[in-house]
Amino acid sequence: MPTDARPSPFPGGRPKVVVTRKLPEAVEARMGELFDVELNLDDAPLPREALVAAVQRADVLVPTLGDKIDAGLLGQAGPNLRLIANYGAGVDNIDVETARRRGIQVSNTPGVLSDDTADMTMAMLLAVPRRLQEGARLMEDEAAWTGWSPTWMLGRRITGKRLGILGMGRIGQAVARRASAFGLEVHYNNRRRLHQQTEQELRARWWESLDQMLARVDFLSVHCPHTPATYHLLNARRLKLMKPEAVIVNTSRGEVIDENALARMLQAGELAGAALDVFEREPAVNPKLRGLPNVLLLPHMGSATEEGRMEMGEKVIINIKTFADGHRPPDLVVPAML
Numbered sequence: 111m112p113t114d115a116r117p118s119p120f121p122g123g124r125p126k127v128v129v130t131r132k133l134p135e136a137v138e139a140r141m142g143e144l145f146d147v148e149l150n151l152d153d154a155p156l157p158r159e160a161l162v163a164a165v166q167r168a169d170v171l172v173p174t175l176g177d178k179i180d181a182g183l184l185g186q187a188g189p190n191l192r193l194i195a196n197y198g199a200g201v202d203n204i205d206v207e208t209a210r211r212r213g214i215q216v217s218n219t220p221g222v223l224s225d226d227t228a229d230m231t232m233a234m235l236l237a238v239p240r241r242l243q244e245g246a247r248l249m250e251d252e253a254a255w256t257g258w259s260p261t262w263m264l265g266r267r268i269t270g271k272r273l274g275i276l277g278m279g280r281i282g283q284a285v286a287r288r289a290s291a292f293g294l295e296v297h298y299n300n301r302r303r304l305h306q307q308t309e310q311e312l313r314a315r316w317w318e319s320l321d322q323m324l325a326r327v328d329f330l331s332v333h334c335p336h337t338p339a340t341y342h343l344l345n346a347r348r349l350k351l352m353k354p355e356a357v358i359v360n361t362s363r364g365e366v367i368d369e370n371a372l373a374r375m376l377q378a379g380e381l382a383g384a385a386l387d388v389f390e391r392e393p394a395v396n397p398k399l400r401g402l403p404n405v406l407l408l409p410h411m412g413s414a415t416e417e418g419r420m421e422m423g424e425k426v427i428i429n430i431k432t433f434a435d436g437h438r439p440p441d442l443v444v445p446a447m448l
């Protein structure tokens with residue numbers, strides 16, 4: 111039995127759980143068995159007033175990345191709110207510091223979406239240099255393809271190129287493993303250097319200086335979380351350090367890149383391409399990014415697999431249940447981690 115056991119913070123150990131979006135059916139059913147759960151059956155994002163009402167009556171809130179759980183909202187929370195069990199790995203939608211000061215714990219769902227997000231990253235990384243989207247679009251017009259030719263639809267080779275990984279956590283490492291198998295040379299920048307053995311296993315070279323790494327890579331993939339320290343980390347100055355042939359992939363958070371600066375450079379041909387699954391003001395997409403042949407835009411689907419969404423739900427349930435039983439949730443997020 112874990113040593114941190116305390117009596118359940120909820121009467122009868124059965125918390126009132128408010129879920130802000132529709133979750134996989136099996137997850138909702140299990141929540142119904144274990145908790146006094148309130149679901150969002152029509153899956154429309156909760157307007158602010160509904161979110162305020164939710165934090166006033168909930169013991170546990172289960173938000174997703176679209177719900178802004180900021181200091182203003184937390185200030186209106188009822189006395190019973192004890193846990194915010196985020197359905198998602200990134201917690202940039204939550205003011206974790208304020209929550210902690212108010213005695214509200216925060217948990218997330220790390221690990222279960224790393225492989226799916228890394229797979230999507232590879233798909234995007236391959237798609238832009240090999241012009242997948244252009245080719246597929248062209249096939250929609252019957253007359254557009256008149257046959258194979260030696261100079262037709264030439265892209266750029268992947269094998270042997272340098273990939274820079276910005277943020278070498280679980281997802282970054284899952285990308286590194288896949289990238290090595292594609293013959294890419296893996297470079298990374300991370301706040302902390304990996305242990306030597308992990309670095310060797312991943313065949314990854316660490317750069318203490320992001321600027322120096324940016325100037326040397328052919329592809330850059332973003333995997334750091336969005337925090338005040340990473341907001342616009344890839345600003346105009348840093349983007350300009352990159353080779354004009356370079357391609358950027360982002361499956362992390364839109365806020366890490368200055369989208370206007372990126373759009374300007376893509377339009378001007380100062381960067382060869384980008385594949386973006388995340389945006390600064392989702393679901394709005396910077397209009398300057400649309401319609402460019404070398405830009406692949408996706409609707410934040412990096413972790414969107416049936417299996418992943420089930421496992422995220424299982425993690426949320428385990429975090430709530432463990433907390434309700436008087437223990438520390440296994441995926442507790444503390445401000446020092448951010």
Ligand SMILES: O=CC(=O)O
Nearest residue numbers: 197198199200413
């Ligand atoms: O983007 C998805 C997540 O953070 O889980």
